[in-house]
Amino acid sequence: METLPKIVIVGAGRIAWHLSKRLKGKGLPVSQIFSRTEENARELAETLNTAWTTNPAAILPEAEWVILAVRDDAIQGVASAIAPFVSKALVTHTSGATAGNVLAGCFERFGVFYPLQSFSHEHAPVWSKIPFCVDAALEADLLFLKKIAKIIGNLVYHVNDEQRVFLHVAAVFANNFANHCFSIAEKLLDEHNLPFELLHPLMEETIAKALQESPARMQTGPAARGDADTIHRHLALLYQHPEWQVLYNSMTLDINPNLAIGAIDN
Ligand SMILES: NC(=O)c1ccc[n+]([C@@H]2O[C@H](COP(=O)([O-])OP(=O)(O)OC[C@H]3O[C@@H](n4cnc5c(N)ncnc54)[C@H](OP(=O)(O)O)[C@@H]3O)[C@@H](O)[C@H]2O)c1
Known part of the structure; x- marks a missing residue:
């Protein structure tokens, strides 16, 4: 990058911490942290050895890129x-869940810099494996965001507002719902004195295959086979967890809409 942009980060949460440290590590130091809670703004700024403020009027007037890393509903x-x-x-x-357009009424130059990964305070992100989904109202800004994403990560995609909301829904299925299924499996094993590790190889294989091939083609199990007897037995075994019966039923029918499951014997 020929000249370093003056970067201000708004917020002092998970994304603000990880992104600011990565930017600094790649020679793009953040010039200021602006956040509503003094303690959090100061803590992050001190870690970065940079300026901080809780006053919007004190945001550096020469700021060239302002990154809003606040909760979705606060943007x-x-x-x-x-x-x-x-x-x-x-x-x-x-x-990922907010249109870039929500910034249109406030700024002439606006866009989205969405790192598609789950960030937490405890885990160091593997930046080379994080897709950066970027978008901007102006072509020159889009190029700038792509360039930055390439410097701090590796995978860069131009994703517009409409695409991004669907990407976010897809991510909820792939991450949150898949993880919830893992958690149901863990509880079921726990209730029957079996260790969750028993399922680890199967989980690893599932992910590995889904990454290699279309997951739809890789689907196995009673629903894909149309094995109605097994499905009935499974549903009956879940009688103490009617909410899991409902999930099992709808997943099964979504995998194989031709199955006639009938009433569950509770
Ligand atoms: N974490 C992820 O995995 C992830 C991944 C991709 C994208 N994102 C996106 O990144 C953004 C930030 O997420 P995060 O995980 O960093 O959130 P976070 O850790 O919960 O931090 C949220 C930040 O927003 C500030 N904030 C909350 N409500 C506010 C309000 N009403 N006014 C002003 N500031 C407010 C908080 O300030 P205080 O310090 O004062 O509480 C905090 O600094 C969100 O848009 C999220 O969708 C997150």
Whole structure:
């Protein structure tokens, strides 16, 4: 990058911590942290050895890129609060579930810089494996975001607002719902004094195959086979967990809509 952009991060949560440290590590230091809670803003800024403020009017007037790393439902409010003090900068949020357009009324140059991964305070992200989904109102800003994403990560995709909301729904299925299924499996084994490790190789194989091939083609099990007797037995075994029966039933029918399951014997 020829000249270093003046970067301001808004927020001091998980994304703000990880992103600011990565930017700094790649020679793109953050010039200021602006966040609503003094303690959190100061703690992050001190780690980065940079400036901080809780006052929107004190945001660096020379800021060139403002990254809104606040909760989804706070993006619009924070954008309105800082808009009078950020006139020329490119302003992006980091949310997969929020349209970039929510920034349109506040800023001329706006966009999205969404790292598609689950970040937590405890785990160091593997940046080379994180897809950065970027978008911007202006072509030059899109190029800038792509360049930055390439510097701090490796995988860069141009994803527009409409695509991103569906990507986010897909991510909920692939991550949250898949994980919830793992958690049901763990509880079931626990109830019957079996260790969860028993399922680890199967889980690993499932993920490995889904990454190699279309998961739809890799589907096995009673639903895919149309094995109605086994499905009935499974549903009956789940009688103490009617909520899991409902999940099992709808998953089964979604895998194989031709199955006639009939009433469950509780
Ligand atoms: N974490 C992830 O895995 C992940 C992945 C991709 C994208 N994202 C996106 O990144 C953004 C930030 O997520 P996060 O995980 O970093 O959240 P987080 O750890 O919960 O931190 C949220 C930050 O937002 C601030 N905030 C919350 N409500 C606010 C309000 N009403 N006004 C002003 N500031 C407010 C908080 O300030 P305080 O410090 O004062 O509480 C905190 O600094 C979200 O848009 C999220 O969708 C997150």
